[in-house]
Amino acid sequence: MELREIEIFLALAEELHFGRTADRLHVTPARVSQAIKKQERVIGAELFKRTSRNVQLTPIGAQLRDGLAVGYQHIQEALAAASAAGRGINGELHIGYATAWCGNLIVAAADTFRARHPDCRIHIYESPLLEPLGPMRDGSRDLQLIELPIDEPDIVNGPVLFTEPRALIVPADHPFAERETVSLEDLAEAPLITITGQPQYFLDLHYPHRTPQGRPIPRGPSTTAWQEVLTMVGAGKGVSPTSARAAHYYSRPDIVYVPFSDAPPVEYGLLWPAAANTPRLRAFVRTVVETAALQVTAPTKSAGRRSLTGE
Known part of the structure; x- marks a missing residue:
């Protein structure tokens, strides 16, 4: 063959x-x-x-x-x-990631890339929730793996690497916490804790103002930090959507992750500045795509009603 x-x-x-x-x-x-x-x-x-x-x-x-x-x-x-070796791929790449599970993929891809290209140094950073595109625009990041959608003229959209089901973070004593699932219509029943610093079209998708049937979704506090989202939910200030896999990484006794029954999945993809299309960047993108294809996605079945504290 x-x-x-x-x-x-x-x-x-x-x-x-x-x-x-x-x-x-x-x-x-x-x-x-x-x-x-x-x-x-x-x-x-x-x-x-x-x-x-x-x-x-x-x-x-x-x-x-x-x-x-x-x-x-x-x-x-x-x-x-x-x-x-023939092209001389060397120098440095500065790679950002948005979530812990994105970071796991980037670290695995970086290990493979270093083995292939020992003369190229890889630096990995967690991307800020506030202004996540800023580091690419100021030249401090060559590539990022983050939630989509992103549609900017100076940013290249690379491949979507994986998707994750959505869940709603709710206070542990909220009525939603006893459910097996919630729906998008349920967002009309609790204040929605949101984030700031993202493009408006991104916020409109992930933090909508109305349910599919047109019911208004009340707004709760807004923040620029992920841990503050969890703290506000735990304090009973509202609810907030996220990837269901977050339950495996950010469990707390005061919150519960309840899967959505009808929400579209969260897409995660690669982005890089349009002006930074270098051979080493293209080589790293290929490595991340290969790694994502080989990597087995962790199960999320325990990301449901329980707060993952062993109860």
Whole structure:
């Protein structure tokens, strides 16, 4: 099996869609189909089950994927390292992240990147809740992994790396705390604690003024710091939306994270200044994308009614 055929197989095993695989690899769907049929003839077994509605790996296909993935990653790392040596990827990158789970991904990607490009130094920082785009605009950050949407003319939107379900942070003694889920309509029943310093379109999405049925959402206090949000909720000043995964990182006895039943997920993606499109930045973006694809998302099933204090 040639390297390109391995690449096609692994991409289809991830996308499970011939069209998306073709777009991703800049080939035609027919090329993808031909490559898979050739592989199946050589192996003597089906690798994918195809119907008019979906594509699924067969057990043999899954076995092949697991066997090839690690070796393919090593090949890519070796090629990237050789290419970097030829291009001279060195210097420094200053990377920001918005949340603890974004930070975990950036740290893992930085470890891989340092192994590939030992002459390039990586510095990692937590992004401020207030004016998160400021560090990119003043030149102190080359790249950030933060919540979306961001739509600014001087900022490049890179790939969306993952999504997270939403939850509502409520006081531990609030009636919502006893529920299994809440809905967006429930936001009309409690003051909404918000943040400041973000673009208005970002605030309108994450902290809406009306429910889907048009009911007004009362406003509570506003702050510029994440820990202040938690403190205000715990003190009974209101409720606030967040990613459900926050319950795993920021548990407190005075608050509860209740999953939304109908809210869209939170998207997390890479951003960088439009003027900072350097080879080392592009190389790091590729590394983060690869790391995100390999990283298993932690479960969030315990992010529900309980405050995660062991009760």
